[in-house]
Amino acid sequence: METNTQVTLKEVKTTRFNYSILAIIVLIAVVIGETWYISNLRNIIKLSPSKQTNAPNLENLISIKGVVRTAGLSGEEKEKVGLSDVNFQITNIEDSTQYETNGYFLKKDNLERLVGKCVQIIGTIPNEWSDEKIKESYDFRRFVFEYHRIALIPTKIVELNYSSCQPYHDLDTEGNTQLQGTIVRNQRGSPFIDNDYEIRLVKPTLSVLGFENIPQDFKLIIKPAKNSVWPNIESQIGKETIIVGYVNKSGYAKGDNLGHFSVTGVRPLFSNRNVPASILPEQVDKTYTFNGIEYAIFQKGSMNVVKPGDTSGILYANKDNNTWKIFTRVKELSKSKNNPYLMDYQNGKLYVLVVDTNGAGSGEGIGKLMSLTSGSITWNLESCFYYGWSQERFYEIVSTTKNLPEAIRKYIASLPQNMSTLSSDSKKHCNDFQLIQD
Missing domain, CATH: 2.40.50 (OB fold (Dihydrolipoamide Acetyltransferase, E2P))
Structure with missing residues (x-):
């Protein structure tokens, strides 16, 4: 028994000795590692003798x-x-x-x-x-x-x-003013004034935006309204692009050489296609691709849509076309100023949501869902409803449903009772326009 105990004690001493050696080795490795890091960091800096003070x-x-x-x-x-x-x-x-x-x-x-x-x-x-x-x-x-x-x-x-990074304050605002031009970097005039981006417009539309007495050195500064828009602006530096948003007149006075525009969306141009002579590039809004054919809606100016031009409708182009062609025009039968807002294709039908200005303001109006069956040239009215109550809710439903006819059905079902049924005066606007195929 005593012999076994002595052997065990020796083993314990040997083990302690081994741990001590291991600890010393680790300590030496740490010191060598720190020395190597500092030495290499100095090499990275590569300071010349004349810059040793820094x-x-x-x-x-x-x-x-x-x-x-x-x-x-x-x-x-x-x-x-x-x-x-x-x-x-x-x-x-x-x-x-x-x-x-x-x-x-x-x-x-x-x-x-x-x-x-x-x-x-x-x-x-x-x-x-x-x-x-x-x-x-x-x-x-x-x-x-x-x-x-x-x-x-x-x-x-x-x-x-x-x-x-989150350099911008996310603003819960939307805008429907659309501009086309080339996005470039702007040099800051002061360290803390974030005028980092400028858009050079394809055509002078500054007067339409409300800027007056414009000097020759005028710049239209653009700023992301949300952090999610920032990477999209960065990706389009030096490119001709379409941006969507609203004019920010805070602090602006006639004759100032800077104007400001808050960007809520960025859309690259598809193949830099030309538009028909009868419309302006700034009128072109959203684009879609259905069955290999590209479509784009174009809008006219109204109290709900800040754009130049007095015609609206749908454009189309094949993949290799250099110019958009007019697919459908909106023919007004009254003074409702109808504009296409959204498109979709479901079960052999092309759908377009058309909205007029017969609402209470703030972008509201009578919405009409129109459909065109493949092979037909006649558009049919699918539904007519009050558009604009809780627009955020509407676009949330559209985004999650990914089916425009179904989304509109859900939206109508969510309307307050006093809005779910159109009045007789409102119903007459369901048919005060036509979609004419070119």
Whole structure:
């Protein structure tokens, strides 16, 4: 028994000895790993001897998530605070850091490809931008007070998905004004004024939008109304595009050189097709593809639809066509100003929702669901109802149902009792127009 006990104690001592050796090995590995990381981080920074004063303090690395934008600084402002080589900033930051700031001016070149992108940046604050240094300089104090931004030396930048950043406040608003033009980046005039996108219109429609005394250097600035619209705008930079939304006149005065437009939707042009001479590109709205044929609805101006032109209907084109052709025109039999809103194809029938202006306002009117059987040239009235009560609810039903006739049946069933049945005056608008095949 004693012999066995002695053997067991030896085994325990040996085991303890082995654990001690293992712990020492792990500690050495950690030290070597940290030394390697710091050494490689210095290699990444690649500082020249003349720039050693800006060498980052590796003990003060910070991580920032946000969106890269143009700096918005004048040459004079840059000179005063030693940012002559800075052209970009990271803003809309979401990470909590020890610095109370709304963004960082990035002391790094060649960031053009990351402008407008969501990124994660690891970096350090330059020595001259420490709290102590800022307090010693009037120019630095004034700069930080005015812009709530300091400088950052990036050591690593990782591009993230757009969904990882939320730079815009989602506005629960819709707009039906449609514009066609080329989206381009705009240089910020100030670090915190987010005039990041401009649309250069195909045709001058600024007077239609209500801008007056327009100077030659006028720019129409566009801004996403929701975060989900932002990636769509980014994908169309430098391309001719159709945008949907509404004019934002807040702060605008006659003769200003900037106008603002909030974008609720972006639609790339299909093959950059030309439209018939009798309509304007701005009249074209939603597009669809049914059985290999592409369709597009075009609308006219009314109290519910802000567009130029006085005709409405449906266009069509085969895949290889360079020009849209008119498929159907709306012929008015009164002054109701009917416009097509939506299309669908179900069970051998082409459907279109037509809405007039005979409502209580705010986009309301009498809705008519029309159908055209394959091979026929005559449109038939499927249903007539009051359109516009809870439009958000209507489009939610359309989106989830993915069947326009069924969605309209559900919508009518959800209407309040006083709206579910049309009055005799309203019923006469069910047939005060015709859809004429060209």
